[in-house]
Every structure is written in structure tokens, then in C-alpha cells.
Amino acid sequence: QVHLVQSGGGVVQAGGSLRLSCAASGRTLSGLTTTWFRQTPGKEREFVMAIRRTSPNPYYLESVKDRFTISRDETNMYLQMNNVKPEDTAVYYCAVSGREILQELRFPSSYDYWGQGTQVTVSS
Numbered sequence: 001q002v003h004l005v006q007s008g009g010g011v012v013q014a015g016g017s018l019r020l021s022c023a024a025s026g027r028t029l030s031g032l033t034t035t036w037f038r039q040t041p042g043k044e045r046e047f048v049m050a051i052r053r054t055s056p057n058p059y060y061l062e063s064v065k066d067r068f069t070i071s072r073d074e075t076n077m078y079l080q081m082n083n084v085k086p087e088d089t090a091v092y093y094c095a096v097s098g099r100e101i102l103q104e105l106r107f108p109s110s111y112d113y114w115g116q117g118t119q120v121t122v123s124s
Contacts, residue, residue, distance in 0.1 A: 001026045002113040004094050009118035012084055016122075020079040022094030022115050033097045034077045035105060036070060038090035038120075045093065047106040049079065054100055064088075084122045091117045 008020040035050035049060040049070040069080040095111035
């Protein structure tokens with residue numbers, strides 16, 4: 001059992017930066033795929049970035065390439081958001097899974113545990 005608690009988020013101007021954190025308890029993140037999703041009203045939850053359980057190389061949504069960075073340690077995962085855009089406005093969620101097949105990672109159903117979500121609003 002993993003309990004994930006998110007922090008960070010808020011309102012930021014376009015072009016600014018924001019860091020989201022996700023703290024795990026119950027077990028360490030070692031051996032788990034750690035992922036960030038986001039969701040806007042009326043839309044499905046969207047995959048943003050992941051670090052797979054057996055690979056340090058991030059897997060990411062093309063639209064955040066070169067702007068967002070994902071990182072992790074034994075009990076925390078982070079999403080550093082730079083040069084944010086209004087279209088990045090969403091509720092962001094952290095999630096973990098024992099899976100690592102790339103084709104599965106984009107689907108919320110592949111994840112076992114979720115953070116509570118945090119709102120990010122980018123003003124233009």
C-alpha cells in the first residue's frame with residue numbers, strides 16, 4: 001500500500017516556473033514507475049511524464065518536452081515546470097504503478113495509487 005500526498009501548485013504567470021511534489025508513505029518508490037498526469041474539466045486524465053521502474057530515462061508528453069522535468073528519490077517525486085503556458089492549466093496528479101511497458105503507461109487504469117491532485121493555473 002502506498003499513500004501519496006501532493007504539494008505545490010497554485011497560480012503562475014505564463015513563462016514562469018512551478019514545482020510540484022509528491023511524498024510517498026507506506027513503502028519507498030524503489031521498484032515503481034512514477035508518473036504525473038493532468039486533467040482539465042470535461043476531459044480525460046492526460047499522461048505528462050514518467051520514470052519507469054527499471055529505467056532512469058523519462059518518458060514524456062511531447063508538448064512538455066524541454067519545459068518539464070521529472071525527478072524522484074526514495075520517497076518523493078517531483079515535477080519541475082518551466083516556461084509554463086496557459087494550456088498547462090490543469091489539476092495535476094502523481095501516480096505509481098508496478099508496470100513499465102511504455103504502451104501501458106499513458107493509461108490511468110495502469111496505475112495503482114494516486115495523489116489527491118493539485119491545481120495549477122497559468123495566467124496569460
